[in-house]
Amino acid sequence: MxxxxxxxxxxxxxxxxxxxxxxxxxxxxxxxxxxxxxxxxxxxxxxxxxxxxxxxxxxxxxxxxxxxxxxxxxxxxxxxxxxxxxxxxxxxxxxxxxxxxxxxxxxxxxxxxxxxxxxxxxxxxxxxxxxxxxxxxxxxxxxxxxxxxxxxxxxxxxxxxxxxxLGNMRAEERLAAFLLNLVQRLHARGFSQSELVLRMTREEIGSYLGMKLETVSRTFSKFSEEGIIEVKQRYVRIITPDALKKIFNPQTCS
Amino acid sequence: MxxxxxxxxxxxxxxxxxxxxxxxxxxxxxxxxxxxxxxxxxxxxxxxxxxxxxxxxxxxxxxxxxxxxxxxxxxxxxxxxxxxxxxxxxxxxxxxxxxxxxxxxxxxxxxxxxxxxxxxxxxxxxxxxxxxxxxxxxxxxxxxxxxxxxxxxxxxxxxxxxxxxLGNMRAEERLAAFLLNLVQRLHARGFSQSELVLRMTREEIGSYLGMKLETVSRTFSKFSEEGIIEVKQRYVRIITPDALKKIFNPQTCS
DNA sequence: CGCGCTTTTGAGACGTGTCAAACTGGGTGG
DNA sequence: CCACCCAGTTTGACACGTCTCAAAAGCGCG
The missing domain is CATH 2.60.120.10 (Jelly Rolls)
Structure with a gap:
């Protein structure tokens, strides 16, 4: 049927x-x-x-x-x-x-x-x-x-x-921008603005951001150690969005 | 008048x-x-x-x-x-x-x-x-x-x-691709397919290609030393286009 | 339940960035 | 018309970030 x-x-x-x-x-x-x-x-x-x-x-x-x-x-x-x-x-x-x-x-x-x-x-x-x-x-x-x-x-x-x-930013800035963009779009669709489940692998993120999967993983770990995000495989929770914004754009966010 | x-x-x-x-x-x-x-x-x-x-x-x-x-x-x-x-x-x-x-x-x-x-x-x-x-x-x-x-x-x-x-290529590949693209477009407009005068600075090329002006300059020099191109400030002559194509795309060009 | 893919983490290598200095060439003003 | 000046370029030495290679751990799927 x-x-x-x-x-x-x-x-x-x-x-x-x-x-x-x-x-x-x-x-x-x-x-x-x-x-x-x-x-x-x-x-x-x-x-x-x-x-x-x-x-x-x-x-x-x-x-x-x-x-x-x-x-x-x-x-x-x-x-x-x-x-x-x-x-x-x-x-x-x-x-x-x-x-x-x-x-x-x-x-x-x-x-x-x-x-x-x-x-x-x-x-x-x-x-x-x-x-x-x-x-x-x-x-x-x-x-x-x-x-x-x-x-x-x-x-x-x-x-x-x-x-x-890709042309101007360092690994941390790229990943911060990536995460902020993703949650912003998800939030516009009614999802949380602090939690997300990544649908792509580290390698795919890396390919998009022009970095190797190991660097993506390390940068996630770094953010995690700094208390900016919580990461567990594909699950990501943004603890301090302002810290992410500051990494992405050192200038504006005080 | x-x-x-x-x-x-x-x-x-x-x-x-x-x-x-x-x-x-x-x-x-x-x-x-x-x-x-x-x-x-x-x-x-x-x-x-x-x-x-x-x-x-x-x-x-x-x-x-x-x-x-x-x-x-x-x-x-x-x-x-x-x-x-x-x-x-x-x-x-x-x-x-x-x-x-x-x-x-x-x-x-x-x-x-x-x-x-x-x-x-x-x-x-x-x-x-x-x-x-x-x-x-x-x-x-x-x-x-x-x-x-x-x-x-x-x-x-x-x-x-x-x-x-920007995401996948190294400096030499980027510059080779850039030069090939430029002469190809110039040639379509009736200009030489081997000679060109760059209208932009090393810094602007670098910004486009995601590298620093010094790296652009060094890469030009390297190509020059290898006999692939002749460079004199803004003037560039492509001596061996195939070598450039090979750098840009290691696979296809034999 | 175990196999395989994904992720994490480490150590060292390498490419490009950074800082600095010298050189080139074109434009300007004396 | 020449000398100067300055933006742009070249080159060198060193630093640093990311890549590479490797191994172990985690997780999901069949």
């Missing part, structure tokens, strides 16, 4: 969700996160067309990968992803971690092929938004058009600050 | 160019670089509306800076820019170098304010494209809409590879 005619895409870990299970944007509780505001009900109903299907992605499996033809953007409904690029010699760079309400796949627009990999770090559920449809509706609804532009601009600005992290 | 009623904006180094000097996109020789292809003449004439004005930016002066209200994108007609972000404590990270035909200002869309600084590294000339007009015409011309999306996506992809550089 729950899986009547599930169509298999790409691999066994990614399945299309049948119509009966589809949830419209108009009453999705993530709406304010991934959809523009200022629509009346009629508009919203038309906008629901953007989301053609939903797709489940099992932990550890790929939503898309480098070289895949680009067709859609993906809005994360539930779950957690990492995106990464890889050099020809196999070195991998994590370019971001994405959670519910965030959009992935923008990298594919320019060349019609994805240039990065998106891996689910936990069982996830995404809304598939065919980009052709996004563009069609963007022409009809200026507020959607503006929304799409803002999402792309936000990604550019985010990457600018990652460049600042 | 050449400056009848020049209006001063922002500061004395940035001037609006009078109508008489305006050059339409339709016969701009950079068209294939910053405008979409596949337009008929009528469309092109309408598209010329995008470029409201042009603006001169003197070497060393700002086109826009962090916090400025966002209103327009800028297409570089002539000249050379750097963009950078700065932390509260004053540390600066160069986020890119832009040359003729490239678009800057995308960072401002998301918050209606610019989040980075754009400085001319030589006397430059940009086309001012009010973003509201870009959006209006994008709704009318799908090919322009697609073009705008591709420009933003391209920037995201570029920043992904900078993250790879």
């Amino acid at each position: 729950l899986k009547p005619d599930v169509i298999h895409l790409h691999n066994m870990n990614t399945t299309v969700i049948p119509d009966a299970l589809k949830v419209a944007c108009s009453n999705c509780n993530l709406r304010e996160l991934c959809m523009p505001v200022g629509f009346n009900q009629d508009d919203m109903n038309k906008l629901d067309e953007v989301v053609a299907t939903r797709r489940r992605v099992k932990q550890g499996s790929l939503l898309f990968s480098n070289g895949d033809p680009f067709s859609s953007l993906y809005a994360i409904r539930t779950g957690f992803f990492k995106t990464s690029v890889s050099a020809e010699d196999g070195r991998e760079q994590v370019t971001g971690f994405q959670m519910a309400g965030e959009i992935i796949g923008l990298d594919g627009i320019v060349s019609e092929h994805h240039s990065c990999n998106a891996v689910a770090l936990e069982d996830s559920d995404v809304c598939v938004m065919p980009f052709a449809k996004v563009e069609d509706l963007s022409r009809e609804f200026p507020v959607l058009q503006r929304h799409v532009h803002k999402i792309m601009s936000r990604e550019i600005v985010r990457e600018n600050s990652v460049m600042m992290l | 050449l400056k009848p009623d020049v209006i001063h904006l922002h500061n004395m180094n940035t001037t609006v160019i009078p109508d008489a000097l305006k050059v339409a996109c339709s016969n701009c020789n950079l068209r294939e670089l910053c405008m979409p292809v596949g337009f008929n003449q009528d469309d092109m004439n309408k598209l010329d509306e995008v470029v409201a004005t042009r603006r001169r930016v003197k070497q060393g002066s700002l086109l826009f800076s962090n916090g400025d209200p966002f209103s327009s994108l800028y297409a570089i007609r002539t000249g050379f820019f750097k963009t950078s972000v700065s932390a509260e404590d004053g540390r600066e990270q160069v986020t890119g170098f832009q040359m003729a035909g490239e678009i800057i200002g995308l960072d401002g869309i998301v918050s209606e304010h610019h989040s980075c600084n754009a400085v001319a590294l030589e006397d430059s000339d940009v086309c001012v494209m009010p973003f509201a007009k870009v959006e209006d015409l994008s709704r009318e011309f799908p090919v322009l809409q697609r073009h705008v999306h591709k420009i933003m996506s391209r920037e995201i992809v570029r920043e992904n590879s900078v993250m790879m550089l």
Whole structure:
């Protein structure tokens, strides 16, 4: 009953969700996160067309990968992803971690092929938004058009600050910034602003922050010894947020 | 005769160019670089509306800076820019170098304010494209809409590879990649693929590549001693491009 | 319950940063 | 027109942070 005619895409870990299970944007509780505001009900109903299907992605499996033809953007409904690029010699760079309400796949627009990999770090559920449809509706609804532009601009600005992290900051500053960013985003989604469970390994954190997994671990331990955080494997509790902010930004936080 | 009623904006180094000097996109020789292809003449004439004005930016002066209200994108007609972000404590990270035909200002869309600084590294000339007009015409011309999306996506992809550089590569690899990227872009604009004159200082290169100016200088010297390049201050000649490619990517290039 | 992946911790190596000094070249003013 | 000045560059010696290699411990999954 729950899986009547599930169509298999790409691999066994990614399945299309049948119509009966589809949830419209108009009453999705993530709406304010991934959809523009200022629509009346009629508009919203038309906008629901953007989301053609939903797709489940099992932990550890790929939503898309480098070289895949680009067709859609993906809005994360539930779950957690990492995106990464890889050099020809196999070195991998994590370019971001994405959670519910965030959009992935923008990298594919320019060349019609994805240039990065998106891996689910936990069982996830995404809304598939065919980009052709996004563009069609963007022409009809200026507020959607503006929304799409803002999402792309936000990604550019985010990457600018990652460049600042990677180019100018030391290990402690990077990890402090990383933790603060993560809890801030989780808090915006209704989670605690002091506790979190990391969905990624030390190695993935290190790849994102441009440091080795051992250095990530050591820096966690250092913060822990200083009483700034409590760490137990993937679980992290931020005891003194101000201390973290001070490490991240020595200037402002007194 | 050449400056009848020049209006001063922002500061004395940035001037609006009078109508008489305006050059339409339709016969701009950079068209294939910053405008979409596949337009008929009528469309092109309408598209010329995008470029409201042009603006001169003197070497060393700002086109826009962090916090400025966002209103327009800028297409570089002539000249050379750097963009950078700065932390509260004053540390600066160069986020890119832009040359003729490239678009800057995308960072401002998301918050209606610019989040980075754009400085001319030589006397430059940009086309001012009010973003509201870009959006209006994008709704009318799908090919322009697609073009705008591709420009933003391209920037995201570029920043992904900078993250790879900063996160995973050593000084020599970074500088090799930087030089190869620069000559490749210059060559696409009709310049030599082996000679170039750097428009930026060692410090600015270092900021972009996440290394100190002394390390940049030493790495230049090392390449020079190895006979890979010839360096004389800002002038660089690439003697053995393959050696550079091999440094950048140990794997592929035999 | 045990295997394997992840994490932690240690010791030493190495690359890049830091500080300092000398050199170069272009621009400016006498 | 030359000398000076200064920003930018080069080079050296040393310090320091992070990486590398290694081993042990912790935890989750089958």
